[in-house]
Amino acid sequence: MSVALPFDPKKSPLKKRHKRADFSCGKKSLDVYLQRHAGQDMKRGLAAVFILEGESEVDIAGFYALSSQSIEAGDLTELSVKGLPVERPIPCTLLGQFAVHEKWKGQGVGAWLLGHVLHEVTAHAEKVGSFALIVDAVDEEARTYWLHCGFIPFPSTQNRLFLPMKTIKKWLDTE
Numbered sequence: 001m002s003v004a005l006p007f008d009p010k011k012s013p014l015k016k017r018h019k020r021a022d023f024s025c026g027k028k029s030l031d032v033y034l035q036r037h038a039g040q041d042m043k044r045g046l047a048a049v050f051i052l053e054g055e056s057e058v059d060i061a062g063f064y065a066l067s068s069q070s071i072e073a074g075d076l077t078e079l080s081v082k083g084l085p086v087e088r089p090i091p092c093t094l095l096g097q098f099a100v101h102e103k104w105k106g107q108g109v110g111a112w113l114l115g116h117v118l119h120e121v122t123a124h125a126e127k128v129g130s131f132a133l134i135v136d137a138v139d140e141e142a143r144t145y146w147l148h149c150g151f152i153p154f155p156s157t158q159n160r161l162f163l164p165m166k167t168i169k170k171w172l173d174t175e
């Protein structure tokens with residue numbers, strides 16, 4: 001997953017300096033989330049929002065938001081549920097938002113950012129248990145993207161997909 005980017009990649013938690021109004025990824029709900037809700041979510045402790053800065057420290061090339069999320073073992077596929085307790089919630093990590101600015105699309109920025117997210121969530125899972133990384137696809141195109149990235153659909157909710165931490169760790173170990 002080491003992709004060379006067209007700019008020097010710098011990551012930062014969302015800050016006031018980041019020009020949110022200029023961000024456009026082609027999916028309105030994601031733009032609106034960044035512009036109107038991300039700051040509040042950070043303040044309230046509902047999500048950790050990170051920015052991949054573009055050509056300057058105010059420029060947003062991409063962003064993502066992570067939160068904790070519990071699921072029921074019964075929500076998962078039979079194969080993945082093997083060995084999991086059915087009587088209590090399964091702690092997971094939710095990648096609630098993930099987007100790249102339209103001007104950088106198709107240049108490996110999404111792949112780079114996802115690689116970064118996978119490193120971050122597996123490192124965090126060493127300290128705070130998490131069974132899987134979950135994503136909610138905003139539409140069919142996004143769902144196709146997550147399937148392309150190796151995510152597995154929840155049998156009960158087709159737009160929700162997951163990737164076991166065990167699988168992510170294996171991928172990272174073979175990099």
Ligand SMILES: CC(C)(COP(=O)(O)OP(=O)(O)OC[C@H]1O[C@@H](n2cnc3c(N)ncnc32)[C@H](O)[C@@H]1OP(=O)(O)O)[C@@H](O)C(=O)NCCC(=O)NCCS
Pocket residue numbers: 025026027030097098099100101104105106107108109110111112136137138141142143144145146148
């Ligand atoms: C989806 C998105 C993050 C991809 O970012 P990107 O920088 O254009 O993607 P990359 O250039 O890094 O491509 C990475 C891989 O994903 C594939 N890909 C990109 N968009 C895809 C799509 N919509 N469907 C399937 N595969 C896709 C690329 O072909 C590439 O495949 P490869 O590694 O086999 O060559 C970006 O287009 C985006 O922000 N879209 C709008 C928001 C969105 O849908 N977010 C995700 C769902 S919540």
